[in-house]
Amino acid sequence: MSEDSPHRAVRSFVKRGGRTTRAQQRALGQLLATYGVADAPRPLDARSIFGREAPLVLEIGFGNGETLAALAARYPDKVYLGIEVHEPGIGHLLLQLQRDGIGNVRVLPGDAVEILRDDIADQALDEVLILFPDPWPKKRHHxxxxxxxxxxxxxxxxxxxxxxxxxATDWQPYAEYMLETINQSRWFDNVVTDHGFVPRPHDRPETKFERRGQRLGHQVWDLQCRRNRSETGPGQRHPDPA
Ligand SMILES: C[S@@+](CC[C@H](N)C(=O)[O-])C[C@H]1O[C@@H](n2cnc3c(N)ncnc32)[C@H](O)[C@@H]1O
Incomplete structure (x- = not known):
């Protein structure tokens, strides 16, 4: 990636304060040894992390992790990675994994763009979820x-x-932007033939942010696309400034 890439200079998050409880602090200090990936050989894929081949699902920006934990408990034959920067949320998920004895999730604290770029093996992921990403509604923040x-x-x-x-998002202008971006992408094909949104998939758990939006009367837009066969090409592996 070039030095002036937007993903180096402009991040999709600002570190929120938010209170980290003592239990979450303890989890961050102790449970990442069990549920982290520090010892896994790079680049990361299902085998290097879990020691076996299995469908690998990544959730980017898992918030408090309840969706990731619910999916992992429901689908024990899949293996899951979660990336998040918000420490109370990471602590919350670690505690839930321990409490519920969920063994098929690993947690990566940090910026998803950097982790994808630097740590995840090419072609390693079977599924990626980005649910209710920060909408950044002001134009200068787009x-x-x-x-x-x-x-x-x-x-x-x-x-x-x-x-x-x-x-998925509950912010209509972002939903429309996502749809346009997917439909213009060379590498992804919208799963629906009309190139629109999909009805909420029955197996997608409700998220914390989704519930908050519902209390405010927000509509929800889900969008699914599949990686097609188009090559990214050697010079296109990592994003350049648009
Ligand atoms: C609006 S919240 C949604 C959380 C959760 N998906 C939900 O629906 O409840 C967006 C989350 O994405 C995280 N986030 C934003 N940019 C990120 C990045 N580049 N890497 C990792 N996490 C990120 C934020 O910290 C925040 O917790």
Whole structure:
């Protein structure tokens, strides 16, 4: 990636304060040894992390992790990675994994763009979820939105052919931007023939942010696309500035 890439200079998050409880602090200090990936050989894929071949699902920006934990408990034959920067949320998920004895999730604290670029093996991911990403509603902040062509290019290198990318948002202008970006992408094909949104998939758990939006009367838009066979090409592996 070039030095002036937007994903180096402009991040899709600002570190929120938020109170980290003592239990979450303890989890961050102790449980990452069990549920982290520090010891796994790079680049990361299902085998290097879990020691076996299995469909690998990544959730980017898992918030408090309840969706990731619910999916992992429901689908024990799949293996899951979650990336998040918000420490209380990471602590919350670690505690839930321990409490519920969920063994098929690993947690990566940090910026998803950097972790994807530096740590995840090409073609390693079977499915990626980005659920209710920060909408950054002000125009001058749109460059902070995580879903943009540069991210799709990076994901195209990391998702195997036929793999699924699932996006959801309750912010209509972002939903329309996501749809346009997906439909213009060379590497992803919308799963529906009318190139529109999909009805809420029955197996997608409700998220914390989704419930908050519902209390405010927000509508929800889900979008799914599959990685097609188009090559990303050697010079296109990592996103360049748009
Ligand atoms: C609006 S919240 C949604 C959380 C959760 N998906 C839900 O629906 O409840 C967006 C989350 O994405 C995280 N996030 C934003 N940019 C990120 C990045 N580049 N890497 C990792 N996490 C990120 C934020 O910290 C925040 O927790």
């Amino acid at each position: 460059k902070r939105r995580i879903v943009q062509p540069a991210l799709l290019q990076l994901l195209a290198a990391k998702i195997r052919t036929g793999g699924l990318l699932h996006l």
